[in-house]
Amino acid sequence: MPLDRLFSPLALGPAELPNRIVSTAHQTTLVHEHLPTDDFVAYHEARARGGAGLIVLEATAVHPSGLLTSHTLGGYLPQIVDGYRRVAAAVGPHGTRLFVQLLHGGREQIATPPRAPALAPSPVPSPRFRAEPRSASPAEIEELVAGYARCAELAAEAELAGVEVSAAHRYLIEQFLDPDLNLRDDEWRDGSRFLVEVLRAVRSAAPGLALGVRLSADSPRARTIAELAVAEGADYVSLALGDSSTYLGSVGIVPPPPVPEAAVLELLFEAGVPRIATSRMLDVELADRLVGEGRVEALGMTRALIADPELPRKAREGRLAERIGCVGCNACIAHYHAGTPLRCAVNPRTGREARLGPPAADRRRRLVVVGGGPAGIAAAIEAGSAGHEVVLAERQDRLGGQIALTRAAPGGRELAERFLDNAERGLAAAGVDVRLGTEGPEGLEADAFVLATGAKPYRGDEGLTAWDVLSGTIPDGERVLVADWGGDPAGLDAAEVLAAAGKRVTLAVASVGVGELVHQYRRNLYLQRLYRAGVRIVHHHELASGPSLRNVFAPELETPVEADAVVLALGRVPVEAEPPPGARVERAGDCLSPRSLEEAVLEGTLAARRAVA
Numbered sequence: 062m063p064l065d066r067l068f069s070p071l072a073l074g075p076a077e078l079p080n081r082i083v084s085t086a087h088q089t090t091l092v093h094e095h096l097p098t099d100d101f102v103a104y105h106e107a108r109a110r111g112g113a114g115l116i117v118l119e120a121t122a123v124h125p126s127g128l129l130t131s132h133t134l135g136g137y138l139p140q141i142v143d144g145y146r147r148v149a150a151a152v153g154p155h156g157t158r159l160f161v162q163l164l165h166g167g168r169e170q171i172a173t174p175p176r177a178p179a180l181a182p183s184p185v186p187s188p189r190f191r192a193e194p195r196s197a198s199p200a201e202i203e204e205l206v207a208g209y210a211r212c213a214e215l216a217a218e219a220e221l222a223g224v225e226v227s228a229a230h231r232y233l234i235e236q237f238l239d240p241d242l243n244l245r246d247d248e249w250r251d252g253s254r255f256l257v258e259v260l261r262a263v264r265s266a267a268p269g270l271a272l273g274v275r276l277s278a279d280s281p282r283a284r285t286i287a288e289l290a291v292a293e294g295a296d297y298v299s300l301a302l303g304d305s306s307t308y309l310g311s312v313g314i315v316p317p318p319p320v321p322e323a324a325v326l327e328l329l330f331e332a333g334v335p336r337i338a339t340s341r342m343l344d345v346e347l348a349d350r351l352v353g354e355g356r357v358e359a360l361g362m363t364r365a366l367i368a369d370p371e372l373p374r375k376a377r378e379g380r381l382a383e384r385i386g387c388v389g390c391n392a393c394i395a396h397y398h399a400g401t402p403l404r405c406a407v408n409p410r411t412g413r414e415a416r417l418g419p420p421a422a423d424r425r426r427r428l429v430v431v432g433g434g435p436a437g438i439a440a441a442i443e444a445g446s447a448g449h450e451v452v453l454a455e456r457q458d459r460l461g462g463q464i465a466l467t468r469a470a471p472g473g474r475e476l477a478e479r480f481l482d483n484a485e486r487g488l489a490a491a492g493v494d495v496r497l498g499t500e501g502p503e504g505l506e507a508d509a510f511v512l513a514t515g516a517k518p519y520r521g522d523e524g525l526t527a528w529d530v531l532s533g534t535i536p537d538g539e540r541v542l543v544a545d546w547g548g549d550p551a552g553l554d555a556a557e558v559l560a561a562a563g564k565r566v567t568l569a570v571a572s573v574g575v576g577e578l579v580h581q582y583r584r585n586l587y588l589q590r591l592y593r594a595g596v597r598i599v600h601h602h603e604l605a606s607g608p609s610l611r612n613v614f615a616p617e618l619e620t621p622v623e624a625d626a627v628v629l630a631l632g633r634v635p636v637e638a639e640p641p642p643g644a645r646v647e648r649a650g651d652c653l654s655p656r657s658l659e660e661a662v663l664e665g666t667l668a669a670r671r672a673v674a
């Protein structure tokens with residue numbers, strides 16, 4: 062059998078996993094009143110059915126003061142037992158083990174107002190989420206420890222197989238251990254005491270359950286935490302990356318490309334107990350090799366499973382060609398930060414397991430999809446997989462639309478390649494007749510059409526655009542101004558490409574922040590690369606006639622543009638196509654109004670279902 066090492070069982074204390082693929086804790090926002098919803102149950106059931114060996118349920122608050130958001134599970138609520146039981150009943154028959162992660166964020170609070178008062182070892186404001194905690198009193202600290210114990214007791218009552226204590230991401234437990242954040246002068250000054258007391262309390266409240274500790278492998282406190290955990294009898298450690306409190310540190314929590322795949326591997330260390338390592342592990346063959354070489358005992362493959370819950374089963378059955386690969390766009394965590402239910406940009410069924418069934422056909426129809434960008438590709442795959450006859454007509458000589466364009470830039474390259482790889486395999490498996498260099502819809506016969514003709518740059522006929530740069534046009538002259546509206550990544554990509562071509566680049570951004578439509582972890586890495594490439598960033602300025610740069614807050618402040626060339630990145634407008642008279646027509650994606658990959662794929666999928674219904 063392929064991948065035997067990855068698919069060998071692993072004991073984490075009393076819990077025996079059927080294989081080494083783990084869905085590590087991740088907040089789904091499929092939570093209501095701090096309890097699991099039916100969508101939550103369906104979501105995890107799908108990952109269990111797909112073959113994950115272990116599911117660790119998301120960060121669950123041990124106390125009301127530790128609710129990271131208004132949709133965090135409340136592990137201290139008596140009703141959580143019923144919620145856990147429903148998940149366990151759905152997951153258990155597939156052989157998957159079910160743990161829960163217990164967490165208190167301390168001074169890290171993601172919630173929007175009204176926020177609970179933040180508690181921390183000491184009153185040190187947190188820069189990323191701008192929480193300003195007070196120092197927890199000794200009585201409050203005792204109450205928090207008791208909260209961990211109560212939560213463990215409830216997890217045991219629901220017969221979960223394990224409890225994972227998060228000492229990662231510089232949340233509360235790490236805050237006690239951090240001398241910059243623990244400025245106390247009482248007995249809790251010894252930061253290890255809090256972790257030790259928590260682990261003892263959890264163990265004694267749930268003695269029959271596996272006990273794990275999650276930590277950030279890139280933290281200066283990683284080894285101390287692992288040593289304390291093992292000394293207290295932890296059955297495993299889970300090695301993640303990242304620090305919630307800083308812009309750059311937070312990127313590691315859910316690292317997007319171009320962070321290399323499996324970045325955590327460089328930080329692994331012997332712990333004396335099994336290790337679960339997590340960070341952009343996408344390739345099951347690599348995972349199998351790592352287990353075989355003894356470098357790690359199990360792999361978190363969380364986004365890989367968010368994108369394709371069936372990945373383990375497909376891998377085991379030699380059907381990897383059918384996988385939907387995670388592209389690293391971070392739409393999943395963007396939903397969490399926006400407080401909306403978990404979604405995946407490349408798999409519209411994620412988070413909708415209970416509502417959006419598999420592709421189906423009552424009778425075979427002929428569908429023509431016009432436009433080979435993400436919306437058109439999704440439409441063609443959906444209808445083709447259902448057994449319909451599908452033609453995908455693309456005007457250009459390549460598929461992928463805007464995604465393919467971003468292949469030219471470091472921030473888009475891997476995403477584009479992974480997306481196109483999915484597309485190629487998906488279209489082939491669905492039997493779609495792909496016609497490049499074909500204008501549509503005229504001259505194409507069909508029962509129904511999906512028009513997915515995409516977008517073009519706003520004011521694209523007024524000069525050189527970011528898309529031109531990404532298509533290979535580098536302007537003459539040394540000094541280039543990129544006039545960026547501050548939304549989608551096109552301007553950022555163009556600035557990087559121009560800087561790499563040796564230009565002196567100024568990026569003028571007409572918004573409060575840079576790339577406001579780009580998820581913050583990707584945006585932070587854009588900023589890191591742009592600064593390192595010497596790109597000068599001018600905030601809050603829009604391009605005015607002259608040309609000049611006009612301050613968007615104080616419009617009387619204008620400065621003439623001093624550049625040899627100007628590149629426009631001013632947003633996009635739809636490209637519309639004339640529908641064939643009398644035909645059944647559905648539209649999807651940017652031709653309805655330009656948005657992101659996620660809407661394109663979702664709307665393409667739904668449009669195809671409507672068109673052939």
Ligand SMILES: Cc1cc2nc3c(=O)[nH]c(=O)nc-3n(C[C@H](O)[C@H](O)[C@H](O)COP(=O)(O)O)c2cc1C
Pocket residue numbers: 085086087088089119120162227229275301302314315316339340341342361362363364365393394397403
């Ligand atoms: C939507 C989302 C929510 C997350 N929430 C948690 C969490 O509750 N607790 C935690 O320890 N890690 C959390 N993480 C981090 C993941 O457990 C994992 O470490 C991270 O996604 C990197 O692994 P991957 O590349 O396999 O996805 C979250 C990740 C995502 C995508």
